[in-house]
Amino acid sequence: MRYKHIRVVLVGALLLAGLALQAWSQDRPEDKLLREAKLQIFDGKWAPALDNLNKLLRQYGESPAAAQALFYKAECLSKMSGRENEALQAYRDYLKNGDRNKSLVEKAEVSLIDIALSLSTKGDPSALREVEDRLQSPDKDIQYYAALQLSKCRDRSKAAKSVPILLRIIRSEKDTDLTDLAKIALMRVDPKALENLDRRSEDRGARVLRIQIMERGSSRLDISIPMALADLALAAISDRDRDMMRAKGYDLDKIFSDLEKYRGSLIEIKDPDSNTAIKIWIDFK
Amino acid sequence: MEERETKDAAIREAALLIRGLRQGDRESFLTIIRLYQKKVFQMACGFFGNREDALDIVQETFLRVHEKADLFREGHSLQAWVLQVAKNICIDYYRKNYRKRKELESSLSLDELNPAAEPGPNPGEASDLKRILGLCVNKLAKRQRLIFVMRHYQELRNEEIAQILDISLGTVKSLHFKAVRNLRSMLAPYLEARP
Amino acid sequence: MTTRHPYQQRLVEYLSGEIDAGEREVLMTHLKDCPSCQAEEARLKKLLDAASDQKHDVDRVMDTVDWEKLALRIADAAEGRAQAALRARPEKRRPVFAWLFRPAMAYLLAGLFIGGLAMFGVFKAGWLNPSARPAYVASVDFLDKAELELARRETLNYLERSQYLLLDFAQTPPDKAGAVWHKEFSSQQAADLVSSKRFINPQLDKIPMAKAREICDQIEVLFLELSQMSGRLSETQWKDIQDRVEQSQLLLKINLVKKELQGREI
DSSP states (O other), rough: OOOHHHHHHHHHHHHHHHHHHHHHHHHHHHHHHHHHHHHHHHTOOOOHHHHHHHHHHSSTTSTTTHHHHHHHHHHHHHHHTTTTTHHHHHHHHHTTTOOOOHHHHHHHHHHHHHHHHHHHHHGGGHHHHHHHGGGGGGSSSHHHHHHHHHHOOOHHHHHHGGGHHHHHHHOOOOOOHHHHHHHHHHHHOOHHHHHHHHHHHTTTEEEEEEEEEEETTTTEEEEEEGGGGGGHHHSOHHHHHHHHHHHHTHHHHHHHHHHHTTTTTEEEETTTTTTTTEEEEEEOO | OOOHHHHHHHHHHHHHHHHHHHOOOOOHHHHHHHHHHHHHHHHHHHHHOOOOHHHHHHHHHHHHHTTTGGGGTTTHHHHHHHHHHHHHHHHHHHHHHHHHHTHHHHHHHHSSSSTSSSOOOOTHHHHHHHHHHHHHHTSOOOOHHHHHHHHHHHHHHHHHHHHHHTTHHHHHHHHHHHHHHHHHHHHHHHHHHHO | OOOOOHHHHHHHHHTOSSSSSHHHHHHHHHHOOOOHHHEEEEHHHHHHHHHHHHHHHHHHHHHHHHHHHHHHHHHHHHHHHHHHHHSOTTOOOOOGGGGGGGOHHHHHHTOOHHHHHHHHHOOTTTOOOHHHHHSSSSOOHHHHHHHHHHHHHHHHHHHHHHHHHHHHHHOOOOGGTTTTTTHHHHEEEHHHHHHTTTTTTHTTSSGGHHHHHHHHHHHHHHHHHHHHHHOOOOHHHHHHHHHHHHHHHHHHHHHHHHHHTTTTOO
16 A cells, blocks of 8 residues: 555655656746747847846756757857858857757858858958868868868968868769769869879760850850769750750750760850850760 | 670670661661650650650660761660660750640649649549659650659669650659658548548 | 758668768668658658559559550551552652641741751761860850759759748747757758758849849748757747748748749740
């Protein structure tokens, strides 16, 4: 009898504790503030969200909700124009905190890289350090992202630092979307490196897609791109030229099938009205 | 060793057949047709979903093979080449004859196949799924559709497909996966296990 | 991109017998204990089985064809055409290229040089381009556009995967929230989706992607939350998120943006 009674009491206590825990975690004022801020962020209301988050950090700076609040504060600042430096600092603060939430941490690193890059183009080259440092991040994904973003830097010497990682992506990753991005990035920074890589890997010799667009006798476009990126290249032709091609019956499939059918021959599309000529062919090395 | 011998033998046979064809030998041409007409039919039937179009495609394919015998490169796979011709014809045919069908297709737009719509009394029913699968395969982008057809209806291996479409093995796998994934999301309500 | 559950792609490859023995072992061990991956496997298998059935249907249709007759008919037709072409006057083009002269304006206007080159056989490298040049050359502008195209595709991808996840989410009643539903699975999926967005981000600021920007960001906010929720979602929190999804008409907007992005395809 007594045993059963104790069991009931125990279960009761646990239940109460559980409920209390729930109630406690849901009704703490800082959690309310956080939840409200998140809702506002979802609706794109940055300023009011920022107010709520700042209030949280001021009044409940020691609570476990503060870490997340820092992250979301940084997010808000990054979306508000002219406050990039503050956003950068907020992300740094958040990361220093050592929050163990992997998704948030990763997003913070990524956003930090984006902001750093943007600041560097606006005249603060020291911001690039943040990106360069992340080339050695223990998280492989962050390394990759840093390299891909760094490759866009206008300062060639800095952009060149991304090359080893870009090469690593192309050699070891299987996700074609990722490797395509890396190849395009490499084409920006060091096309010779991509050439060497392709030459070594293809035994039948590298195939290069050539596209030339001439208008009234002068060259508007003249590119050579690895065949592996061919469909992207064709999509990158200007809308006007694409419309012209479509009007002549050419779409992506037809171009590919013609190039395959008549190996190595030339596709030429002329529009006498605008005096434009598009030539597409494959070079074999 | 044995595999290479079979492959060499196939290449030699292909070369003989093509040379015969180029010289106008009817029997060589008939042999080529007999060897590959079913495979071509499988591709076309999977791609278009009907018998008549598929038969047209088979005929057109071999007529073109006959005309363009000069373009075949000896030493390469004859099957791959014939299927390449077939594939190109499928795409040409699609563009010419199915453009008008777009109006019909748009009335069967994806929204109507949407999970929000009623799938029928027994969504887990096999025949329902098969019927809708056919419709959904037709909604795939051309290359994805081709690859799906080649993998599952013609049962070609990835390597063979890569050869026919002249793309890398990696692209074949990723396009195949994209096709499966797209089908999977289009067919979501039909894939749930019956309670 | 690390994941505890196998990617869908892995499952597909496993079902198609394309993974090696070692990986198969690992995957099967995981499947034994993971109901959500088991369910996914079952769905994919159903899909692939249906495709197999279709194939058998095609095979059955093939049995209705008289193949020998067809072969003979084709051979006759080919000979007929060849002879008709021979009978034509010699000034006319070779029969091989007769198809070029269909009324289709497209071919005429295109001015294909294919005929001539094909007659001369294999195309020599550099023939059209005598001056030496490095193999890969493209302007920054061009590369930007190629990247944009990649981003367009990736965004479509992202939207589709989000759509699927959101649908799953929207259809689960809140009282099942604490139950065996794919909490962990979907929170991992949500995390993966947030991860994959990073590659699209830089492109979302470009004009053609403007419509996608807002919606991708909204989805991301949602998924960031979902990704943190594994094992701790309460009924209220669940309902809260469901309401948000419904009120913002997220699923409808995703469809609209997808259509917009698909329209830009070449």
